[in-house]
Amino acid sequence: MSKAIEFLEAHQSPTPSRWREDAQWRRDNEYWLRYSRFITLKVLRSMDEHSVTQAELARRMGCSQQYVSNLLKGSSNMTLETVARLEKALNIDIFQTALTIGHSHAIPIAPSSPVSE
């Protein structure tokens, strides 16, 4: 073994890399992660257009700014409730149109109550 490898091994950090685990997770969950990214981009575009800050979005959704910040990374497995609240908070259409196509009645938006984190 070379001096360099010996040196690296002797100075390994106590917390091992989580990259392989994360990468495998991203690969295994890509089938829904793309939906999360689609929703996040739609939300960010709307926030830009209407100058809505993360703090304001958090206030409208009744949740913490930290929660919104995590949502906007684009890899959150959002519940349907969260998606509906994003639609309502920003007055945007994420699923509404898709849900009403072929139905004679629009699906009502959920009443407001704090989002469980």
Added chain:
Amino acid sequence: MYKEALIMEFDRILDDGRLWAVKYEGEENNCFDLLFDCWYDISWLKSFFEKNLEDLSSFFYITDVYEAVLDTIDEAQRLECLMLDITPDANLGILFKHLENDRFSEMFLGKEKAKGDGGFKHASWLRIYAIKIEKGVYLVTGGAIKLTATMKERSHTLAELAKMETVRNYLIDNGVYDFEGFNDYIENEQGD
């Protein structure tokens, strides 16, 4: 701007010890993990491209930051899949190339770069920077979204150059200088 770290630790990225990453003092994770965290983080990417919109439009003719965000995630996925599927007998030298485009020979603790695959729309802009420890063994020092022709043009890529130099000096200062091993390596390379 990156500040010179006094203490560095190292994380093994590939189990077989061919790819390592620096964990800089004060950072929660090693730089390789952090790179992919950023390259998949839509908010982080949006903020980056907003700050560098002029480079994005001048060099890549893209004016929509959201398009750049999605292109980056696509490229990160391709690069990550490539690295995830590296087999024990594959040569990492296929992935890493000399940092200097005009360097054609090996140097001790040489600076290297790995590029992503930009896809059909434009050239790659993701970069992973590393020090070549020995044949087939690399130590990642950082990475960047490189939108300009040279690294010296922007502070965030200039900082990556400084990090590579700092890590290289750190290794040399700590006695990681295996001149005989390097000579053997060069002889073997020439013999290949």
